[in-house]
Amino acid sequence: MGLPPIYYHYFARPLPYLRALHLQESIHALQLEQRRASASAHKDVLLLLQHTPVYTGGRRQTEAELARERTRLAALGADFVLAQRGGELTYHGPGQLVGYPLLDLARTDPALGIREYICRLQRVLALHLREAHGLVPVETAHTGVFLGAQAKVASIGVQVRHRLTAHGFAVNVTREPQRWFDEVVACGLPDVRATSIEAAAGRETAVEAEVPGVVARFGRVMEREMAPLELGADALGELVGAVDQESRTHS
Numbered sequence: 001m002g003l004p005p006i007y008y009h010y011f012a013r014p015l016p017y018l019r020a021l022h023l024q025e026s027i028h029a030l031q032l033e034q035r036r037a038s039a040s041a042h043k044d045v046l047l048l049l050q051h052t053p054v055y056t057g058g059r060r061q062t063e064a065e066l067a068r069e070r071t072r073l074a075a076l077g078a079d080f081v082l083a084q085r086g087g088e089l090t091y092h093g094p095g096q097l098v099g100y101p102l103l104d105l106a107r108t109d110p111a112l113g114i115r116e117y118i119c120r121l122q123r124v125l126a127l128h129l130r131e132a133h134g135l136v137p138v139e140t141a142h143t144g145v146f147l148g149a150q151a152k153v154a155s156i157g158v159q160v161r162h163r164l165t166a167h168g169f170a171v172n173v174t175r176e177p178q179r180w181f182d183e184v185v186a187c188g189l190p191d192v193r194a195t196s197i198e199a200a201a202g203r204e205t206a207v208e209a210e211v212p213g214v215v216a217r218f219g220r221v222m223e224r225e226m227a228p229l230e231l232g233a234d235a236l237g238e239l240v241g242a243v244d245q246e247s248r249t250h251s
Contacts, residue, residue, distance in 0.1 A: 003107055004043070006222065007229040009240050010211045011049040013247040014094055017056060017081050020049060023243050024166045027102050030235055031164050035104065043236050044107070045229060046218060047100040048211055053078035053093040053180060069184070076183060083157075083167070089184050090155050095176030095196070097207050097214065099168045103222075106163040114160050118143065121169050124214065124221045125154045128171075132213045133201045142192075145171070151195040171214075172196035173207045 231241030
């Protein structure tokens with residue numbers, strides 16, 4: 001019997017980081033509950049979105065270490081959140097496509113390891129850059145996707161609990177995120193600067209335009225069918241649909 005599809009949804013309006021985080025937590029709890037009831041009852045889902053401006057710290061950092069930065073960056077007009085993902089300080093905001101895959105790594109036999117999962121996320125983004133934009137990523141010793149030794153276009157930071165994934169990837173599409181990244185040492189790499197698809201390709205693009213290609217390549221690399229999530233159709237669709245409706249009402 002083949003694996004079920006991965007369902008996906010793109011939020012047309014930017015979401016505050018904490019709202020998306022709470023949604024991930026709700027989906028994780030639902031997946032865990034449904035998996036305990038039946039090994040195949042839960043769905044895998046890929047959430048795609050843009051955030052309102054926010055700087056986030058990772059598990060390697062503490063509130064005390066980031067206290068001064070929190071005050072400075074909040075004055076720029078961005079939120080600040082300490083998250084339970086891998087990695088260090090980074091930025092999310094408009095002009096950046098964020099992907100949160102909430103997948104069960106134990107669906108395959110053997111289960112997909114965390115290192116292989118991260119490599120697959122990198123492969124998805126590298127394929128998209130190459131095939132959709134003619135951009136050739138370079139290999140580095142760092143996690144993420146680079147278009148040069150000192151030019152980072154995408155970040156990856158994940159969390160895995162009970163073999164269920166959360167958090168994910170972010171790729172800079174327009175030039176807009178670059179000025180926000182210039183305010184920090186992102187991901188603990190002082191010699192690295194953020195770039196974007198727009199800057200590297202030399203032509204304008206939009207986040208929405210990247211979604212179909214990223215979805216298709218995600219399915220190819222994960223070797224799964226991709227299917228749009230029907231909002232409101234079941235417990236998962238109700239959770240995602242409520243946040244989508246809320247974002248449209250408050251935008």
